[in-house]
Amino acid sequence: MSHVDVTIEGIAVSPGIGIGQACVLSTPDIDTGQGRMLSASVPAAGRHTARNVDAELARIEEAVTQAIADLQALRAQTEARLGANEAAIFDAHRMMLEDPEFRSAIDARIREEGAGAEAAVQNTADQYIALFDAIDDEYLKARAGDVRDIASRLLRLLTSGAQDTAVLPNQVTHPLFGQTILIAEELSPSDTVSLDPVNVAGIATVRGGATSHAAILAKSLGIPAIAGAADLLQQARFEDTVIIDGDAGIAILRPSPETTALYENRQEEQRRILRELESQKGQPSVTLDGCAIELFGNIGSPSDVQAVLENGGEGVGLFRTEFLFMERSRPPTEDEQYDAYRQVAEAFGEKPVTVRTLDAGGDKELPYLDLPTEDNPFLGLRAIRLCLAHPNLFETQIRAILRAGVHGNLRMMLPMINTVDEVRQAKAIIDKVKGDLKRDGVSFCADVPLGIMIETPAAALHADALAEEVEFFSIGTNDLIQYTLACDRGNPDTASLYTPYHPAVLSLISASIQSANRAGIPVGLCGEAASDEKLIPVFLAIGIDSLSMAAGFIPRTRAAIRRSRCEQPEGYIEALLQLPDAAAVEMYLEM
Incomplete structure (x- = not known):
């Protein structure tokens, strides 16, 4: 029988190669009674009775209490199996x-709208999910999966006897033999943590992304995974052979024997590389010609700290603080922020922790600010512009950062800077806050270094002047690529245009690094490009000082640095930047 490989493109979620038989998972609907009102026969102003409202509220209370107990048990199991960092995912669910x-x-929907408990949970979850889905930041967007998981848990408890959201291999009535590729609309963190890598060779879902908690668990379990695989869900049949390439973000359906053999060889090579990475744990990130490069982790909350430490991170290059400001009807207090920053500072001790000030607006809505609707929010009141327009919000965060600075080695970083005036306005506010803290007799660190993110062509082209105002640069490649190439990586119609290999993007990165080097200030790079093994030699040759990335990529990046050189042949970078397009750059880097 002849074979024709069917290659299906998705998104890389968890690295590695998985080969096995397809198991297409069903997702049973849970009846939430969306149309059921508590007492539809009375006028809207008094449509429910205290008895019915109280009964529905009691059902919610009972479900929440049981869900918390279940999560505590799941957390304990996860910590014993995978570690404290992975277990902290279920702390976030409980919180x-x-x-x-x-x-x-939820309660307001029951009291004020007359909704039943199931509908109140579903509608509230939908509101939160829509908020996260609208965000461009991949880390925050991925939190929608957590909300779906929490809502599903509550709905299963409210609808007695309802099935789990997916029929997983350990729940089916007949045994599965050999390695299985799970294919589903979505796997929740609760689903994923129950998987056994002995039986599950790979995962392919429609929803999800590399920063989701399900992805973090898949990586910890060592299970290759991709997302965005709608075509695979539609085309795969039970027990079809499937290859999951978690590095390239593709699935191959019904592969030929030759293709299967090729990927089996790649599997063995990856096992060899993993053995090499394990042997390099604790080794310095130093190139063959003696250049030391700092490797930092990106985090979004204190719960992400352990993963950075376990993977040998030398600090935090990007601490996103948006998690503190979202999912709430009021801004976080100074003490709430201080506690979060202090926890991270203490965890890293003398190692640097770079706290990015609030990067909201645009796709990250803050309901309590009542921001106007903008035709193009990504070019509107966001990041530093929002902070300068709301100085009270900004001052509260600065107070918290300066106070937490006495507990470790904190650095403060301003996002989306375009002009010298923006930096000077921010510095004036920081100086005012320092004066206020001193007057109030509050302990704080007066010399927290101030840096900026280079995320727009304007900042990169004006980097010489900006470097005179701050103590470090961090190049945010994700936004820099989008603003330079005028493409939204979250839009499927333009996502193919999004690439770090475009000569214009690399020219702006080069200009920013050179400006920092001339000014004698450190310059780092964060974003997905920071862990791109093809680009690492380029960044080293231009003069980068540090790279910051998701914790799981730190070991591979360290290995890439240790086999690279900072010195490249004369004219190497100049020739690279003169190439006509991204495809030519990729070919050049592979030579």
Whole structure:
């Protein structure tokens, strides 16, 4: 029988090669009673009775109490199996269930709208999911999967006898033999943590992304995974052979024997590389010609700290603080922020922790600010512009950062800077806050270094002047690529245009690094490009000082640095930047 490989493109989620038989998972619907009102026969102003409202509220209370107990048990199991960092995912789920804002929103739908418990949970979850889905930041967008997981858990408890969201291999009535490729609309963190890598060779889902908690668990379990695989879900049949390439983000359906053999060889090569990475744990990130490069981790909350430490991160290059400001009806207090920053500072001790000030607006809405609707929010009131327009919000965050600075080695970083005037305005506010703290007799660190993110062509082209105002640069490649190439990587119609290999993008990165080097200030790079093994020699040759990335990429990046050189042949970078397009750059780097 002849074979024709069917290659299906998706998104790389968890690295590695998986080969096995397809198991297409069903997702049973849970009846939420969306149309059921508590007492539809009375006028809207008094459509429910205290008895019915109380009964529905009691059902919610009982479900939440049981869900918290279940999550505590799941957390303990996860910590024993995978470690504290992975277990912290279920702490976050528990905290959401205990969050007064989340509970109040559910209760309000019962009290004010006459919704049943199931509909109140579903509608509240839908609101949160829509908020996260609208965000461009991949880390925050991925939190929608957590909300779906929490809502599903509550709905299963409310609808007695309902099935789990997916029929997983350990729940089916007949045994599965050999290695299985799970194919589903989505796997929740609760689903994923129950998987056994002995039986599950790979995962392909429609929803999800590399920064989702399900992806983090898949990586910890060592299971290759991709997302965005709608075509595979539609085309795969039970027990079809499937190859998951978690590095390239593709699936190959019904591969030929030759293709299967090729990927089996790649599997063995990856096992060899993993053995090499394990042997390099604790080794310095130093090139063959003696250049030391700092390797930092990106985090979004204190729960992400352990993964950075376990993977040998030398600090935090990007601490996104948006998690503190979202999913709530009021801004976080100074003490709430201080506690979060202090926890991270203490965890890293003398190692640097770079705290990015609030990068909201645009796709990250803050309901309590009542921001106007903008035709093009990505070019509107976001990041530093938002902070300068709301100085009270900005001052509160600065106070918290300066106070937490006494507990470690914090650095403060301003996002989306375009002009010298923006930096000077921010510095004036920081100086005012320092004066206020001193006057109030509050302990704080007066010399927290101030840096900026280079995320726009304007900042990169004006980097010489900006370098005179700050103490470090961090090049944010994700936004820099989008703004330079005028493409939205979240838009499927333009995602193919999004590439770090475009000569214009690399020219702007080069200009920014050279400006920092001339000014004698450190310059780092964060974003997905920071862990791109093809580009690492380029960044080293131009003069980068540090790279910051998701924790799981730190070991591979360290290995890439240790087999690279900073010195490249004369004219190497100049020739690279003169190439006509991204395809030519990729070919050049592979030579």
